Structure formats: structure tokens, C-alpha cells
Amino acid sequence: MMMMILTQKSLMFRLLVLLLFSSAIPTYSQQADVKSWCGKTPYPQPCVYYLSGHPTLNVSISQKPDFLALSIRLALDRANLARDHTHSLGSKCRDESEKAAWYDCLQLYDQTILRLNHTVGLQCTQTDAQTWLSTALTNLETCHAGFAELAVTDYVFPMMSNNVSKLISNALALNYAPYSPSTEYSGGLPTWLKPGDRKLLQASSPASQANIVVAQDGSGNYKTINEAITAASKRSGTSRYIIYIKTGVYNENVEVGNKLKNIMFVGDGMGKTIITGSRSVGGGYTTFRSATVAAVGDGFIARDLTIRNTAGSSTANRVKWGGYHTINSSTEASRFTVGSFIAGNSWLPATGVAFTAGL
Numbered sequence: 001m002m003m004m005i006l007t008q009k010s011l012m013f014r015l016l017v018l019l020l021f022s023s024a025i026p027t028y029s030q031q032a033d034v035k036s037w038c039g040k041t042p043y044p045q046p047c048v049y050y051l052s053g054h055p056t057l058n059v060s061i062s063q064k065p066d067f068l069a070l071s072i073r074l075a076l077d078r079a080n081l082a083r084d085h086t087h088s089l090g091s092k093c094r095d096e097s098e099k100a101a102w103y104d105c106l107q108l109y110d111q112t113i114l115r116l117n118h119t120v121g122l123q124c125t126q127t128d129a130q131t132w133l134s135t136a137l138t139n140l141e142t143c144h145a146g147f148a149e150l151a152v153t154d155y156v157f158p159m160m161s162n163n164v165s166k167l168i169s170n171a172l173a174l175n176y177a178p179y180s181p182s183t184e185y186s187g188g189l190p191t192w193l194k195p196g197d198r199k200l201l202q203a204s205s206p207a208s209q210a211n212i213v214v215a216q217d218g219s220g221n222y223k224t225i226n227e228a229i230t231a232a233s234k235r236s237g238t239s240r241y242i243i244y245i246k247t248g249v250y251n252e253n254v255e256v257g258n259k260l261k262n263i264m265f266v267g268d269g270m271g272k273t274i275i276t277g278s279r280s281v282g283g284g285y286t287t288f289r290s291a292t293v294a295a296v297g298d299g300f301i302a303r304d305l306t307i308r309n310t311a312g313s314s315t316a317n318r319v320k321w322g323g324y325h326t327i328n329s330s331t332e333a334s335r336f337t338v339g340s341f342i343a344g345n346s347w348l349p350a351t352g353v354a355f356t357a358g359l
């Protein structure tokens with residue numbers, strides 16, 4: 001009985017202390033905490049700037065994971081604000097090019113927010129967090145690149161300025177997971193693949209399980225892939241949805257958006273079912289819009305088809321970014337071969353696709 005009362009008293013006391021110190025203005029020690037933790041990141045200034053006195057991000061930091069979680073929440077908060085701000089700039093666009101680059105950015109901010117959301121609360125593994133944070137950062141880079149590619153960096157672009165990329169870089173540096181090619185394969189497919197998807201990728205005739213069929217001769221449900229995508233977007237639920245695309249050359253740009261989950265494309269074979277596009281930066285598109293097939297929805301898989309972009313190597317300004325340079329050393333080039341860059345040796349042989357591992 002005695003113990004019980006004592007416990008309640010000390011609880012009361014702690015509550016009182018908490019109340020006394022929980023005003024929105026951070027205490028001196030919290031400020032010092034923030035400064036020293038931010039000092040460990042690549043961009044300490046925006047870190048201190050936003051965390052000092054942030055009313056909802058005032059959790060006490062005792063260990064690195066606390067600070068990492070805080071940094072991710074901060075990046076997500078600022079990305080949400082940046083997205084809303086970007087949205088409000090739509091009416092300021094003066095021409096089609098500005099509008100196009102701006103529109104890419106809206107979508108890219110949405111995807112960034114989605115990916116940051118996966119890592120918030122540290123509910124995924126460190127390696128997955130590394131992937132999502134890198135994706136989030138790359139999306140913003142792609143947004144910025146779009147303005148440069150369409151040569152419209154002078155007006156709307158400066159108004160979009162924010163510190164979100166720096167905040168994501170900070171989270172990425174804190175999360176740092178050294179690269180380890182730990183993915184294990186069985187039967188040529190990564191072991192993390194769901195058993196149902198594994199079966200579909202290995203089945204001899206997955207087309208027989210199709211939910212919808214695309215055929216140019218009218219023997220299917222639709223004649224174009226985009227019509228099938230529209231139909232797929234009206235389905236309820238997110239279970240695996242198979243679009244069988246019969247032999248033919250489909251001159252389409254296809255987008256599997258982030259709301260379209262677990263879509264599978266099945267063709268009649270490499271070189272038989274061909275999805276072809278010819279967009280390029282030289283042709284007036286951003287790199288983001290140049291993809292023939294852009295799949296951002298989770299769980300997208302495809303087999304037995306060819307996806308190509310015929311814009312060709314003569315197209316000017318295909319790649320125009322700060323880090324661009326011509327590789328003239330074989331040592332450097334060998335890092336970007338199928339063998340090293342995508343660890344092709346470990347999984348490609350089982351697919352039967354012809355490839356050259358090295359230079």
C-alpha cells in the first residue's frame with residue numbers, strides 16, 4: 001500500500017515537471033541538443049533552423065535512432081509544405097514548358113512524400129529506408145532537372161526553392177547503411193519475392209491467368225495498353241492484376257501510377273510484344289516524361305515483352321546534368337557493367353536473357 005502511494009506521488013511529480021518544461025519554447029538544453037546532433041549531419045544549418053523551437057518536433061533526443069526518426073519526420077513535414085506551395089504556383093506558369101516542368105514536380109513531390117512516409121517511425125529496415133530516402137531525393141533531383149531540360153529555370157523554379165533535399169540528405173546520412181549485395185536469389189529470382197509472384201514469373205503460360213487482354217486485332221478487351229490501364233485503375237482492391245498484351249507494336253507511352261498497385265504485364269515474347277516510344281529531352285520532353293513505360297506503383301512486374309525508346313543516340317541534350325562526363329577509363333567503365341552495376345551475374349543467367357557481364 002505504501003509503495004503504491006509513493007509510486008503515484010512520484011508519477012504526479014514527474015507529470016508536474018513535464019508540464020513545467022513542455023512549453024512550446026524549447027529549453028536551453030534542448031537547443032544545445034539540437035545543435036550538437038545537427039552538427040553530425042551534412043547540412044547543419046537547415047537542421048538547426050527548423051528544429052529549434054519546432055512545436056511538434058520537440059521530442060527529447062537521447063540516441064541516434066531518435067534523431068534519425070526526428071530528421072525523417074522533419075523532412076516529411078517540410079516536403080508536405082513544399083508540395084502545397086508548389087501546387088499554389090501553378091497559376092504563375094507563363095508557358096507550356098514551365099507548366100510541364102511544374103506538373104512533373106507536383107507528381108514527384110507526391111512520390112517523395114509517399115516514400116518518406118514509408119520510412120517515418122522507422123518501421124522498415126535500415127536498408128529499405130536507404131532505398132526509400134534515396135528515391136525521395138532522386139525524385140526532387142528529377143524535378144529540378146526538368147526545369148533545366150526545358151530551359152525554364154529563371155522564373156517559377158526559384159519560387160520553388162526550399163530546403164527539402166538538404167533535409168532528406170541529412171536523414172540519408174544518419175541512416176547510412178553500407179551497401180551489401182545481400183539479396184539472395186533462388187531460381188534466378190530474389191528470395192524476398194512473394195510466392196504468388198514467383199509462380200507468375202516462372203509459370204509457362206501466365207497469360208492464361210490474365211484479368212484483361214490487350215490485342216490490336218480486336219480479339220481482346222482493349223486495343224491499347226492505356227485503355228487497359230484505365231480499366232485497371234477502376235478495379236477495387238490491390239491484389240495482383242494481370243494485363244496480357246498480345247503480339248504487336250504498341251506505339252504508346254504508358255504510366256503505371258502510384259495508385260496502381262500490383263500490376264503485371266505479360267507479353268507474347270521478347271521482340272513480339274513491343275511497347276515503343278520516342279520521347280526525349282531533345283524532342284521537348286523532360287527526362288521524367290521520356291520514359292516509354294514508367295512504373296511507380298508498388299509491386300509492378302512484367303515479362304515476355306520488349307520496351308524501347310527509339311529517340312536514338314543522335315538526339316541532342318539527352319542528358320544534361322552537373323555530374324555528366326564521358327567515361328574514358330576502362331576501370332571506371334567496368335563499374336557500370338551488367339556484372340557490377342546490377343549484380344547481373346547472380347540472377348540474369350537463370351532468366352535466359354543473353355547478356356555480357358563485363359565490358
Ligand SMILES: *[C@@H]1O[C@H](CO)[C@@H](O)[C@H](O)[C@H]1NC(C)=O
Pocket residue numbers: 021022023024055056058059060
Ligand atoms: C512538445 O510539445 C507538445 C505541444 O506543444 C507538448 O504537448 C509536449 O509535452 C512537448 N514535449 C516535450 C518533450 O517537450
Ligand SMILES: *[C@@H]1O[C@H](CO)[C@@H](O)[C@H](O)[C@H]1NC(C)=O
Pocket residue numbers: 045046047049161162163
Ligand atoms: C533554408 O534554410 C536556411 C537555413 O539554413 C534558411 O535561412 C532559409 O530561409 C531556408 N529556406 C527556405 C526557403 O525556407
Ligand SMILES: *[C@@H]1O[C@H](CO)[C@@H](O)[C@H](O)[C@H]1NC(C)=O
Pocket residue numbers: 076117120
Ligand atoms: C502516411 O500515409 C498514410 C496513408 O495514406 C496516412 O494515413 C498517414 O497519415 C501518413 N503518415 C504521415 C506521417 O504522413
Ligand SMILES: *[C@@H]1O[C@H](CO)[C@@H](O)[C@H](O)[C@H]1NC(C)=O
Pocket residue numbers: 328
Ligand atoms: C579522360 O578525360 C579527361 C577529361 O575529359 C582528360 O583529362 C583525360 O586526359 C582523359 N584520359 C584519357 C586516357 O584519354
